[in-house]
Amino acid sequence: MTTLEAVATYLPSRSVPIRSIADELGLDNAQVRVFERFYGLSHILREPDGTVADLMLAAAGKMEELRGREHRIRYVIQARTMPVVAPYPVNPVHDVRRILGLDHAEAFAVFHHACASGLLAVELSGRLLEADGDPDALALVFTGEKTFTPAARTVPGTAVNGEASAAVLVGLGGSRDRVLSYATRTYGRFNAGLSLADAELGEFQQIYPDALAEVMLAAVDRAGLTLKDVDLVLPHNVNRVSWVRLCKLIGLPLDRVFLDNIPVTGHCFCADPFLNYRSARDLGRLNPGDRYLMAAVGLGATFSAMVLEH
Amino acid sequence: MSNAPSTEDLRIWLIQRVASYLEKDPSDISPSVSLTQYGLDSVYAFVMCGDIEDHLDLRLEPTVAWDYRTIDALADHLTTLVDRRAGGAG
Numbered sequence: 001m002t003t004l005e006a007v008a009t010y011l012p013s014r015s016v017p018i019r020s021i022a023d024e025l026g027l028d029n030a031q032v033r034v035f036e037r038f039y040g041l042s043h044i045l046r047e048p049d050g051t052v053a054d055l056m057l058a059a060a061g062k063m064e065e066l067r068g069r070e071h072r073i074r075y076v077i078q079a080r081t082m083p084v085v086a087p088y089p090v091n092p093v094h095d096v097r098r099i100l101g102l103d104h105a106e107a108f109a110v111f112h113h114a115c116a117s118g119l120l121a122v123e124l125s126g127r128l129l130e131a132d133g134d135p136d137a138l139a140l141v142f143t144g145e146k147t148f149t150p151a152a153r154t155v156p157g158t159a160v161n162g163e164a165s166a167a168v169l170v171g172l173g174g175s176r177d178r179v180l181s182y183a184t185r186t187y188g189r190f191n192a193g194l195s196l197a198d199a200e201l202g203e204f205q206q207i208y209p210d211a212l213a214e215v216m217l218a219a220v221d222r223a224g225l226t227l228k229d230v231d232l233v234l235p236h237n238v239n240r241v242s243w244v245r246l247c248k249l250i251g252l253p254l255d256r257v258f259l260d261n262i263p264v265t266g267h268c269f270c271a272d273p274f275l276n277y278r279s280a281r282d283l284g285r286l287n288p289g290d291r292y293l294m295a296a297v298g299l300g301a302t303f304s305a306m307v308l309e310h
Numbered sequence: 311m312s313n314a315p316s317t318e319d320l321r322i323w324l325i326q327r328v329a330s331y332l333e334k335d336p337s338d339i340s341p342s343v344s345l346t347q348y349g350l351d352s353v354y355a356f357v358m359c360g361d362i363e364d365h366l367d368l369r370l371e372p373t374v375a376w377d378y379r380t381i382d383a384l385a386d387h388l389t390t391l392v393d394r395r396a397g398g399a400g
Contacts, residue, residue: 034356157353241372
């Protein structure tokens with residue numbers, strides 16, 4: 001069974017009020033007010049001088065569980081939203097593999113599910129490790145990106161993106177944070193992502209809560225559970241109101257969704273559920289035996305949910 | 311006698327606000343047509359919520375823009391909220 005052996009996160013120290021970068025984000029005063037009042041967005045984090053490789057290395061540097069186990073790493077996977085993050089021939093995930101002394105591991109990136117690619121990478125890691133048949137082998141998944149272009153800084157009308165990263169050590173034999181199920185569905189008709197025409201964008205916004213509810217409930221069902229058995233939801237941090245709407249739809253108490261990071265980090269691409277995992281643990285919101293659900297949505301459009309047991 | 315706006319007052323005010331967001335003439339806005347059909351995007355649906363809060367000096371549930379999709383439905387809901395507040399204030 002796939003397990004999360006460790007999750008380490010890196011939060012840059014520079015906190016930026018979204019109001020102070022409204023021009024950069026193309027937001028007028030009324031829109032900023034909406035983001036603050038209704039979306040629960042307030043600040044984002046940025047690492048002004050660091051590259052995406054620096055973000056990955058910073059998260060890996062905080063992962064004590066990696067020390068002495070480097071030889072067991074079989075895969076290094078960068079799960080990212082952006083198809084292109086560096087000019088050829090620079091390859092951040094190869095650079096990170098080399099700097100961490102993991103040249104024996106295979107390194108590649110997945111971005112096919114956009115911001116839901118982090119959950120895809122965990123699932124894929126489990127499949128690859130299982131197929132390899134070595135019970136001691138591990139995969140190291142990286143999430144978190146730079147807001148290096150205007151398109152990377154915001155999901156228009158929905159979220160403000162920030163820079164933070166998470167490293168996730170995936171194995172097969174751990175006793176904690178066992179993956180119980182995974183559900184995902186891609187709606188290819190929204191493949192234009194940020195370039196959707198108004199009518200399609202309206203349709204995407206219309207189906208969003210139902211589509212997310214569908215995969216969440218499917219994952220819960222595949223885990224042999226009901227929604228009442230889920231102690232905590234670790235969401236993506238696009239905004240608060242979308243979770244209020246979702247909770248209302250499926251009858252989930254809002255206090256079971258970990259929303260604390262939305263005003264602090266903003267939406268950090270594929271890293272959100274893992275940033276929230278770390279924060280929830282640090283705050284004592286996850287106890288041994290708790291079942292929790294990670295949820296993410298990627299433009300394009302992919303809806304994903306994963307149920308785990310702590 | 312109450313100074314609270316009537317449902318009709320609110321309907322007219324909402325039509326004017328929506329027309330302003332969409333840069334249309336108020337006469338082009340039907341209170342019974344879904345706001346999404348006019349192309350009012352989600353951010354401006356929330357801008358409208360913020361304007362309502364200022365206009366009526368009350369706090370709205372953040373999902374109100376999705377729960378009440380036409381100006382008629384919204385005006386009825388707001389009337390209920392305003393009446394409830396007036397009743398609560400005694």
